[in-house]
Amino acid sequence: MKNFLRTNRLGIALLLLVSLASCTTTTIDEFRQGETGIENNESVVILGRRQASDYETRAEFVECVGEGMNRGENPISIVPEQEFIDAMFPWFEPRTAPLRTRDLERLMTEAVVSQKMTEFGVRYIVWLDGFTETTDRSGSISCAVGPGGGGCFGFGSWEDDANFNARVWDVGSLTNVGTISTDATGQSYLPAFIIPIPLLARVEANACSRLAIQLKDFVNGS
Amino acid sequence: MRGRMRTVLILVIALYLTACGVNNVVIEGSFPTPNINKLPLNVAVLYGSALTEFAYIEYSETGSEEYNIASGQSHIELFSTVLPAMFDGVVVVESIAEAQALGVDAIFEPIIEEFQLALPTKTKLDVYEIWIKYNMRLMTADGDYIADWVLTSYGKTPSESLRSVEAAINAAAIVALRDLASSFSLSFSKVPEVKDWLNTL
Numbered sequence: 001m002k003n004f005l006r007t008n009r010l011g012i013a014l015l016l017l018v019s020l021a022s023c024t025t026t027t028i029d030e031f032r033q034g035e036t037g038i039e040n041n042e043s044v045v046i047l048g049r050r051q052a053s054d055y056e057t058r059a060e061f062v063e064c065v066g067e068g069m070n071r072g073e074n075p076i077s078i079v080p081e082q083e084f085i086d087a088m089f090p091w092f093e094p095r096t097a098p099l100r101t102r103d104l105e106r107l108m109t110e111a112v113v114s115q116k117m118t119e120f121g122v123r124y125i126v127w128l129d130g131f132t133e134t135t136d137r138s139g140s141i142s143c144a145v146g147p148g149g150g151g152c153f154g155f156g157s158w159e160d161d162a163n164f165n166a167r168v169w170d171v172g173s174l175t176n177v178g179t180i181s182t183d184a185t186g187q188s189y190l191p192a193f194i195i196p197i198p199l200l201a202r203v204e205a206n207a208c209s210r211l212a213i214q215l216k217d218f219v220n221g222s
Numbered sequence: 223m224r225g226r227m228r229t230v231l232i233l234v235i236a237l238y239l240t241a242c243g244v245n246n247v248v249i250e251g252s253f254p255t256p257n258i259n260k261l262p263l264n265v266a267v268l269y270g271s272a273l274t275e276f277a278y279i280e281y282s283e284t285g286s287e288e289y290n291i292a293s294g295q296s297h298i299e300l301f302s303t304v305l306p307a308m309f310d311g312v313v314v315v316e317s318i319a320e321a322q323a324l325g326v327d328a329i330f331e332p333i334i335e336e337f338q339l340a341l342p343t344k345t346k347l348d349v350y351e352i353w354i355k356y357n358m359r360l361m362t363a364d365g366d367y368i369a370d371w372v373l374t375s376y377g378k379t380p381s382e383s384l385r386s387v388e389a390a391i392n393a394a395a396i397v398a399l400r401d402l403a404s405s406f407s408l409s410f411s412k413v414p415e416v417k418d419w420l421n422t423l
Contacts, residue, residue, distance in 0.1 A: 055348065055349070090258070091404075112257040
């Protein structure tokens with residue numbers, strides 16, 4: 001046993017660090033306001049909110065949630081965000097996009113908008129709003145290069161907090177049918193012994209996959 | 223040996239020049255056609271050299287030229303996409319006299335009045351921002367005043383670790399140009415003077 005521990009010391013240390021790095025806590029909160037369900041010929045469009053002055057919902061996160069909803073059991077047809085916004089131009093730009101279902105109702109009176117919505121077969125619009133924040137940075141790493149080679153030494157760590165909420169609008173009834181919030185936090189580490197080894201908490205990826213699963217179930221009415 | 227020294231010297235000089243020079247950013251992008259109802263008007267568009275050759279220079283905190291942002295051509299591309307979707311007929315003219323000879327309903331002349339850039343290094347926010355202030359002018363075929371109004375556009379893009387500053391400035395500018403296109407196309411007939419003029423037709 002002693003021999004095993006001695007020979008695999010590095011492997012055990014790495015395993016411990018990886019298990020520490022994968023410590024991500026995700027909380028999902030669902031608030032349902034109406035009945036949902038979707039037919040095979042209907043689709044969902046996921047749009048990022050970009051009205052805030054100091055942040056904007058990243059297009060990559062929106063795409064990640066869409067891909068998650070389009071995978072696995074009972075996949076849902078997703079209209080790509082940019083394709084939808086371009087086709088609807090100029091009605092879904094940051095300054096002109098509807099903020100409330102009342103605005104959507106007004107927008108649907110525009111023949112061009114309702115016609116495009118029918119062409120895409122959009123049953124639900126999901127508005128994603130949020131961002132990932134990095135806090136509690138600590139530690140330091142210093143790197144040096146000399147004639148004989150180079151290397152880095154030190155240790156750094158930080159916490160990531162991904163906070164997103166998804167509002168689901170039913171295009172058929174022009175109502176808000178529910179809101180799903182997700183909050184994922186995780187600690188990342190960067191030990192450096194000659195080379196830096198990043199042990200990253202997949203906070204945003206976890207928030208994305210959990211939100212996608214929850215949204216899929218929500219839209220399917222289960 | 224001498225050849226190798228020369229190569230190293232050239233590389234060092236090139237690096238030195240690159241580090242000191244201004245970074246040129248030419249705004250490039252594509253714009254979708256607006257889905258709006260066309261107005262039954264034949265409009266001549268006059269692009270002045272102040273618009274076609276528009277460039278904004280951002281200075282560093284030490285006062286040296288940091289970024290030279292050329293957005294004139296991207297504005298022409300934007301108006302070339304937006305205006306045909308707004309009016310029945312659009313023709314680009316070089317002068318008011320040319321527009322008079324063509325017998326158009328109105329002459330439109332966009333002018334950039336102000337351009338502002340906010341970099342994350344200066345604002346300490348994780349976004350690149352661009353503000354543009356325009357003066358839109360609408361004249362009769364004879365060059366008489368119809369309307370003259372101010373329009374502002376805004377674009378921002380989040381800072382990303384693997385994206386260059388130039389690419390981020392370009393992305394923010396494209397958002398600002400799309401914002402211009404959306405507000406201009408949706409608000410044109412709501413400008414009081416334009417509305418009054420349209421009612422007289």
